[in-house]
Amino acid sequence: MTPAEFLPGTLMMVDIPGPTLDDDTADFLRRSGIRSVCLFGKNVQNAAQLRALCRDLRAVMGEAALIAIDHEGGAITRPDFWPFAPSAMALGAADEPALTEAVNAALARQLRSVGINWNFAPVLDINVNPANPVIGERAYGDDAARVIRHGRAALAGHAQEGVAACVKHFPGHGDTHLDSHLALPAVQKSRAELESGEFAPFRELLSLAPAVMTAHIVYPALDPQHPATLSRAALQGLLRAEWNYDGVIVTDSMGMQAIDANYGRGEAAVLALQAGADLVMALGRREVQEATLAAVGAALRGGALDPQATAQSVRRLEELARQAPAAADETVNPQADAPLLRGAWAQALSALGTPTPPPVGSRVLLVAHRTPVRENVSEAAADAETLARELGEIYDVTLIPFESPDELDWAALRAQDLPVLLATTARHRHPALRGVQPDLHLALYNPYTALDVDAPAVVTYGFRPEARAALLAWLRGEAPLSGRLPFTA
Template sequence: MAPVPGTSDDGPPDATRAGLRRLLASFPGTTVPPWVRQALLDGVGGVVLFAENTPDLITTRRLCDELHAIAPDVLIMVDEEGGDVSRLEAVTGSSIPGNAALGVLDDVATTGRVGRALGALLHAVGIDIDLAPCLDVASQPRNPVIGTRSFGADAQLVARHGDAFVRGMAEGGVAACAKHYPGHGATEVDSHAGLPVLDVGLAELEARDGLPFRTAVAAGLEAVMTAHVVVPELGPDPASLSAWSSQRLRTDGFDGLIITDALGMRAVGDDLGRAAVAAVAAGADLLCLDAPHERDAELAFRQALDALTAAFADGTLDLAATAEADRRVAVAAAAARRRRKQPRVDVDTALTALAEAGRDAARRALRTTGSPVLMPPVALVDLRGRQNLAAGRTTSAFQSALDDRLRRLGEPPARRLDPAADDLDRAGAVLVLTREPYPEAAEGRALAALLERCPSAVVVHTGLPAVAPHVPTRVDCHGVGRANAEAVAELLLPVPAEPSR
């Protein structure tokens, strides 16, 4: 086997191959760099694409076709949850409203339709496994990273919609990877920034957080992503680096892929090589490393591979024990090849179907207080302070949706104003965006001050219903995807019907 550039020469070739098979590579840009091409030829487990790889659907399809031409067995993955988290539509915002809106709507047929349409689009561009849906139960409203990525706060609701979404995606032609096992919804720390602790008894863990995953496994789930979350009753290390997570999944009858969350996140420290070895020892089949916009992708890959090669060579990791992981990856690759042989819908046709499904769901999921209508001119004030780090690149979906509606009405675009602007109370109709307006937090204080000046302002709440502000005129849209924003704009700025002739 030709050596991968930058890898260790200490161990035999088998040790390097064993390490390669456990890794998911990522890279910047829209062309395959030489080091990734070599890794593909040498048998790397898979590739994860990010927004910088997928600026548009045609480029994404070309890139996926190139990757599969180099290595037909390679598994191509992406974080395409819809709503707040989109990679394929990062430039414009997602065509679907996200899990929270689907949970509020609570129509499993609609959730299945959305999952099926998303699966068809991903299949059309060449994705094999979608790192979605989130099956976290949003039992902690102040969770900084899950929020509207969850179907809701009730385990039964999350389970039935997770089931519908997983089945729908499979019908569309793509495998699902449910996350973040054993559940990230009850934490108050974002694992991108620190180590969350899920301080809950095992009975509650099983009944609440475990139910959606068990239900998805019964629905034919092919992959699970483990979280960087500590459960004290099960040990001091996060689930992604602990054998108890894989043991519990296997005991529950899951024989699919166990994939770690990104090992470059701060929850697992700065030593990527150490984390990679610990994850494989814990029973992970495939390891996400880090996003290419977070660190040098080639350097991260080399660090992880060097550490795994050394661990397999010196016996820290058992080469023979990787046979089962290799089998599971091979089964997933064979399933992906079969799906790839199925006819692919035209990309534009798939996107149209996804947009139709998303538009219907987003409109029906809106919840209102008062009579929210805007009379132009319109001023937009965005009070949302904390970014969801999982979302990556964010869009101005609400500004774009408002401006599009205003153009149709022959009105000027919405003015973007600071909440402390001197002329705010003379700005016309004021629309305010909120996400976490807790009364004691900066966002909540800013909202209270703004409403004192502009009591008629319309508040559009993009976060969880449980933290929606108590204001006279409000729209809850449950997410920040393009579908959410367009549904809000249509509601607030109705275009008059043309008179009949």
């Protein structure tokens, strides 16, 4: 088959509507030549269902099937029936690369048990901007050396278990104040600054990375016109020519507003492939998937896509699937990793200031968000009632729930003359929290909120049950705060 005869779907990744592969979607995948699918929460119910879905996808897409998911740990975990792994920043706080490798091997085993063969992790962004609205605890920390040593360990854990990893978000999403899901960010740094910062983890670890995901961010020092996803200077020039990378380059979702609001879907897909991407993530409604297919097909037929480059892309994708087959390993028991993951969360617990737990059995006021909501790629945090119920095992808790911190009357709370515990569970920092003075701050999600609240803090780097259990153990006096903040306080 010549490159011009490849079905356009070979160069596309799509999502599918639900937890089963319906006949219409199966027919669409088959006739379009699509061999790559990204799964989301809408596709996940339980392990048996997920295993059946992956089996059906592979039957339709063939042995070169790539079945992917965002399974980073922390808040970026779609299945809720496996033990939860810590976020990257939790592992950065524990700062034991061997632990990071073991946790990532556990993440890979979870996926392998159902037949998912591609994990969009680890994150190699260096989160140097505390106000970053989308990375935060998804990064290992705010310095290149820490990100490199833990990124290397994460890649080793995936390789050990035969699941393809994918480093992201090249060339780096750690110093943005805009979320590329919602807008088109730019990083205004010189090439020298990028070389010593953002670029360093990618450059150092590319030889270990089966795949790289691009960022929808403009880096004027590389290309003043195009975001990296659409930039030939970034993908073909830097990744391929300068750094000699021959793994798979996959775009981030082309449905994110950084792309969707500034380019046509079909036009953007062709630009990304021309820039050097091997696979375009064409997520969203069927009509946008069809528009992408049509544009890529026309580009293949009309010669707008280089035949040799197309053949190389197909080779890379097939090699990735060959190295990590999408076949379920039912001998794997993900529950067996529960003690490892619980211990990893516990090792991450960190202090800002000198937090002291109230005496066991005492009366306390708990101030917490009534109903946290899902934010972009992150799942929703624990709600106030759940936190109050769990803390009620230790204290006599009076819950003060809120929907927005602006509605809280801190003077009235302090007037009750009881210890005030503030639990923060939002991804984004909130101006209304700056300078408030509880007795103890439980930073259960965005660790940077600990910098805003004028109180000693316990930082968990996540809200999952294992993180909350580690916090409860500390409150009981049964566990130390052995982690260290992996960012400058």
